[in-house]
């Protein structure tokens with residue numbers, strides 16, 4: 802009975818991606834978020850800083866980049882960090898034509 806098999810057939814082509822083996826300890830100093838999305842949902846700017854610009858600019862299946870996701874999470878520190886580092890994120894549209902500003906507004910931001 803293998804409950805968790807299932808083919809992983811639809812992987813995005815993200816180039817070299819090394820999954821980190823250090824997972825689980827949320828509060829240790831050695832904590833690292835597994836990926837950009839983890840960093841965003843955990844609101845860890847320090848973790849986010851570990852990722853390359855390419856990773857922050859990467860789009861998900863609906864064309865949203867890290868700033869879109871940050872806008873949904875709604876953390877100002879994260880948003881400021883991303884915009885400071887990669888101002889062009891602001892103008893990138895998802896496949897819906899949404900920029901992060903749209904999402905932010907939809908979530909009651911400024």
Ligand SMILES: [Zn+2]
Nearest residue numbers: 833834845848
């Ligand atoms: Zn983290």
